Amino acid sequence: MDGTIRAGFEPVIGLEVHVQLLTESKIFCSCSARFGRPPNTHVCPVCLGLPGALPVLNRKAVEFATLAAMALNCQIRETSIFARKNYFYPDLPKGYQISQYDKPLAEHGWIDIAALGGKKKIRITRVHLEEDAGKSLHAGFPDAADKTAIDLNRSGVPLIEIVTEPDIASPDEAFEFLTRLKEIILYTGVSDCNMEEGSLRCDANVSVRPRGEQKLGTKTEVKNVNSFRFIRDALGYEIERQIEVIEAGEKIVQETRLYDPSEGRTYGMRSKEQAHDYRYFPEPDLLPLVMDTEWQTEIRDRLPELPEARRLRMVEQFGITAHDAQVLTSTKSLADQFESAAKAAKNAKRVANLVQSELMGRLKAKGLEIENSPVSMKGVAESADLVESGIISGKMLKDLYDLAFERAKDFPQIYEEEGRPQQSTDTSVLEKIMDELIAANPKQVEQYRAGKKTVAGFFVGQVMKASKGQANPQIVNQVVTRKLES
Numbered sequence: 030m031d032g033t034i035r036a037g038f039e040p041v042i043g044l045e046v047h048v049q050l051l052t053e054s055k056i057f058c059s060c061s062a063r064f065g066r067p068p069n070t071h072v073c074p075v076c077l078g079l080p081g082a083l084p085v086l087n088r089k090a091v092e093f094a095t096l097a098a099m100a101l102n103c104q105i106r107e108t109s110i111f112a113r114k115n116y117f118y119p120d121l122p123k124g125y126q127i128s129q130y131d132k133p134l135a136e137h138g139w140i141d142i143a144a145l146g147g148k149k150k151i152r153i154t155r156v157h158l159e160e161d162a163g164k165s166l167h168a169g170f171p172d173a174a175d176k177t178a179i180d181l182n183r184s185g186v187p188l189i190e191i192v193t194e195p196d197i198a199s200p201d202e203a204f205e206f207l208t209r210l211k212e213i214i215l216y217t218g219v220s221d222c223n224m225e226e227g228s229l230r231c232d233a234n235v236s237v238r239p240r241g242e243q244k245l246g247t248k249t250e251v252k253n254v255n256s257f258r259f260i261r262d263a264l265g266y267e268i269e270r271q272i273e274v275i276e277a278g279e280k281i282v283q284e285t286r287l288y289d290p291s292e293g294r295t296y297g298m299r300s301k302e303q304a305h306d307y308r309y310f311p312e313p314d315l316l317p318l319v320m321d322t323e324w325q326t327e328i329r330d331r332l333p334e335l336p337e338a339r340r341l342r343m344v345e346q347f348g349i350t351a352h353d354a355q356v357l358t359s360t361k362s363l364a365d366q367f368e369s370a371a372k373a374a375k376n377a378k379r380v381a382n383l384v385q386s387e388l389m390g391r392l393k394a395k396g397l398e399i400e401n402s403p404v405s406m407k408g409v410a411e412s413a414d415l416v417e418s419g420i421i422s423g424k425m426l427k428d429l430y431d432l433a434f435e436r437a438k439d440f441p442q443i444y445e446e447e448g449r450p451q452q453s454t455d456t457s458v459l460e461k462i463m464d465e466l467i468a469a470n471p472k473q474v475e476q477y478r479a480g481k482k483t484v485a486g487f488f489v490g491q492v493m494k495a496s497k498g499q500a501n502p503q504i505v506n507q508v509v510t511r512k513l514e515s
């Protein structure tokens with residue numbers, strides 16, 4: 030896993046993740062928070078930062094942020110304070126962003142990730158609420174070659190910022206952390222975590238130090254990386270670069286660096302752009318945010334079962350493997366669908382097997398996500414029952430799934446279209462095969478009739494073989510026993 034990191038050094042990584050909350054309106058005004066609308070159509074004096082406009086806090090944003098923080102095992106602060114973070118940037122008309130500083134909404138959380146040698150706890154320092162800034166556009170309008178345009182639709186959209194302790198020790202752990210974090214947030218339903226639309230953004234702080242050293246090395250910040258894979262790559266590059274600088278006897282410069290995925294390397298930003306002194310002070314236009322116990326309890330009651338707990342329960346309840354549970358809980362909707370199918374079907378384990386053996390492979394071959402599968406979970410449950418009750422064979426099921434994927438139709442529909450096929454229950458062919466087998470194997474027949482009943486298995490195998498696996502095993506069993514006992 031850590032193959033790329035040189036033995037003598039140890040990377041130390043902390044992440045800052047911004048997640049956009051799925052509220053209808055912005056955090057301090059009633060403008061729509063919807064993505065992808067014509068530029069500057071969702072704006073008002075508040076989110077344009079006009080003088081005298083007063084922010085009003087969106088209750089839903091607070092509840093979503095709290096729900097996410099609870100899912101990340103954070104302690105909710107009873108009183109949190111909004112603060113102004115002052116800086117100048119063209120997409121920030123107020124000249125400050127309303128955020129939280131020394132009294133954030135939530136603190137002291139953690140999530141477990143899979144790491145080398147088992148589980149590892151990554152601590153979460155804080156989760157706080159803030160507003161998003163607008164967006165600078167460099168393309169997609171007539172004068173784009175020599176002008177920059179500003180779209181303020183995003184200005185004032187609610188965000189949570191999730192900050193970790195520097196507990197992450199490799200690019201792979203960072204990748205795993207982000208994967209688990211996204212999974213948890215998606216389960217809570219407070220964000221769609223869509224990275225292409227900027228609903229989830231990640232900055233990484235990274236430093237290296239000689240292995241065993243306690244003191245942290247000088248860190249750099251890698252910003253604006255828009256996929257988990259790129260974050261892993263950017264960290265890998267940055268760790269290697271820092272080690273080279275140190276080994277050359279030079280010093281790491283504390284700076285912000287941007288990752289260029291096409292070149293696979295990071296670049297330092299001009300130092301002028303990063304001289305930050307935000308001069309935080311409490312936001313005078315907003316009251317302290319008070320989350321009393323009653324409100325907290327009300328929100329905690331809405332917390333859904335989270336992925337890790339769900340996996341453990343599913344293993345227990347449906348008798349499936351941990352790997353099955355991992356695959357089947359990759360999204361909440363898949364897990365919900367699986368559970369309803371597993372409960373509806375005669376045999377949950379068979380449903381889990383079918384999903385993985387028949388569904389996943391075909392989806393992968395077609396490049397489809399489970400959400401776009403032609404065969405629904407209801408279809409999987411129905412097909413599982415048909416096999417379970419011996420109406421169709423495993424081979425027939427495979428053929429029907431092939432047809433379903435070919436024609437992009439669900440299983441029940443294909444089953445109807447194919448005239449509700451059944452495996453043969455006409456026993457005359459099987460009886461004929463069995464008569465021949467009895468004639469050809471007198472010794473085995475004698476053993477059976479002398480009391481060695483296990484010999485029946487030999488005949489069942491032979492009959493199945495002769496039917497090329499098409500026969501219904503239950504019926505074969507009946508025919509074999511009947512013939513041997515007559």
Ligand SMILES: [Zn+2]
Pocket residue numbers: 055058059060071072073074075076077185
């Ligand atoms: Zn507004």
